[in-house]
C-alpha cells in the first residue's frame with residue numbers, strides 16, 4: 001500500500017517509511033521487484049525522518065568520512081555526512097572520476113558492474129561509514145568494502161536505508177558491521 005504522509009498526521013512511523021517505498025514489478029528485468037525509493041525521497045517528512053534515524057546511530061562515533069555509492073547511495077550518503085558534519089566520498093560507476101582510481105567489478109541482482117574510488121579519497125586509519133540505499137545481494141557493498149580496506153580505511157559500519165533480507169547480502173559483508181533501517 002502506498003501512503004501519502006501529510007503534515008497533520010505528524011512524524012512517519014517505521015511502517016509508514018516501509019509503505020511509502022513503491023514496489024515496481026519486473027524492473028529492470030522480469031522477476032525483479034524493484035524497490036523504488038523516489039516515493040520516499042520526495043516526501044519531506046519521510047526523507048527527514050529516515051536521515052535523522054540513520055544519523056542518530058552514528059553521532060558520537062567519531063566518523064571521519066561517509067562513503068556514498070552511485071547513484072542512490074549519493075543521496076543517503078550526502079545527507080548523512082551533512083548531518084554528521086563530515087565529508088562525503090563518492091564511489092562512482094566507471095569513467096566518471098577524473099583523478100587516479102582503484103576499481104572493482106562485482107555481481108548485481110540483475111547483472112554485473114564496476115565501481116571506482118579516487119585513490120586519495122581515504123587516508124589509512126580514517127573511520128569510515130559506508131552508505132547506500134539498499135542491500136540486496138551485497139555485491140555492491142562488498143566491492144566498496146574491498147576498496148576501502150585496500151586503502152587502509154577503518155570501516156565503522158555499512159549502513160543501508162533498506163535491506164532485502166531474503167537475499168542474505170549481509171553474509172558478504174564484515175560480520176557485525178551491517179545496519180539497515182527497514183527490512184523487506
Ligand SMILES: O=P(O)(O)OC[C@H]1O[C@H](OP(=O)(O)OP(=O)(O)O)[C@H](O)[C@@H]1O
Nearest residue numbers: 070071072108109135136137138139140
Ligand atoms: O546488494 P546488491 O545486489 O549489490 O544491490 C544493491 C545496489 O543496487 C542498487 O544500485 P544500482 O546498481 O541499481 O545503481 P543506481 O543506484 O545507480 O540505480 C542499489 O542502489 C545498491 O547500490
Ligand SMILES: Nc1ncnc2[nH]cnc12
Nearest residue numbers: 032033034035109134136
Ligand atoms: N530489488 C531491488 N530494488 C531496488 N534496487 C535494487 N538493487 C538491487 N536489487 C534491487
